[in-house]
Amino acid sequence: MRRKNHPTELRAATVERRESVLRAALQCFTRSGVDGTTIGDIQKAAQCSVGSLYHHFGSKEGIAEELFIEGISRFNRGMLRRLRRSTGAEESVKAVVRFYGDWSARNRALASYLHSRDIDFSDDARARLKEIYRRYIAEVFTWFGPYVASGEMRALPPDAYVPLISGPIQEYVRRWLSGHYERPPGAMKELFADAAWKSVRAEPN
Amino acid sequence: MRRKNHPTELRAATVERRESVLRAALQCFTRSGVDGTTIGDIQKAAQCSVGSLYHHFGSKEGIAEELFIEGISRFNRGMLRRLRRSTGAEESVKAVVRFYGDWSARNRALASYLHSRDIDFSDDARARLKEIYRRYIAEVFTWFGPYVASGEMRALPPDAYVPLISGPIQEYVRRWLSGHYERPPGAMKELFADAAWKSVRAEPN
């Protein structure tokens, strides 16, 4: 009497379980690295059976892939939300940089995990990731397109924008996450935001 | 009568074997990913026994770490060589970007491997890497220091230079290696070299 269950919908308990497994997996991966964690570790942390793990994810690799894809998706959604709250070319470009830094600092464990992998994944997972990225980038370009058209931003090969805008903050965050740099991204993001804007704004020389 | 063998020196055959193992490992890793390759795969590809592998490297992880460290070292040496052939601030900054792109295109498999890991390594390997990076960065800063002192380049927090200069080309290469972008780095490097120079040269606003 509570709710209809279309066959495509997952049961609430299922969603719950999957999430608890991914949470547990992230904890384990953060503590011991992906190779260092065993199925048993995840199983104990998530308080479920081996069978359950394999029913939902198929393999240890499957858990790692799902966590990765879920993480990327969350990041992308957040970025698009932030972007849509921005107005104007300069503010939008800078918003991308700032969001990257803020999100990474707020979700340190997940950010660290997202930086570590994506190679070693199955072809299927790689294809899914590529599709997710394609959709995301299409939305981002739709957002910035008008600014290029209006001449506020330089017209460049499409593949140049992401590296120019996000490259520096991304590299900074990567090194910060792996312990090379001390100061958190928040302390540096304005510097990188300015640089990003400088590199894509329209301007003679 | 041929040569003296100080105890610290390795025999020629040993060097040979180690190199052949690392070569074989890179091939295997490239084809199947690190997790996907077994000790047996490497052993067959390098045409040696399991015992030999463990004698030289201690573990599968040890092979992966050694390959990584060796690769980073090669890259660093090449970069410093290139840098020392450059003259002036602008040329030097641009040389860094160009070398990054050129080297990655020339050593695609190795570059791809170097982008994939460094997490999941032993504490010891991480410490060695940190030390290698420290030394490398010290040399690079020694090179650029005078240009900052003379006012040709902006004075910034030290941790900002690498991300600003290398971040964009690095991000481009990463995506190119994982198949998101089509055009090889060589086609884009001048664009990124210009951007790098713009972001660190001294200049009012």
Next chain:
DNA sequence: TCAGTTACTAGAACAAGATTCTAGGAGTCG
């Protein structure tokens, strides 16, 4: 040249841990 010593190699034995399989619960729909 030869005993002593060290560096290296082989491959069988072992252990850890990833995956599979069978036997059920527990909701859900007709």
Next chain:
DNA sequence: CGACTCCTAGAATCTTGTTCTAGTAACTGA
């Protein structure tokens, strides 16, 4: 209720990383 699907358990299995013992080859110093 009875058929059906989704999900969970945990023992059994199989893969694969690692260890161990017994060597062989190369070098050293006398």
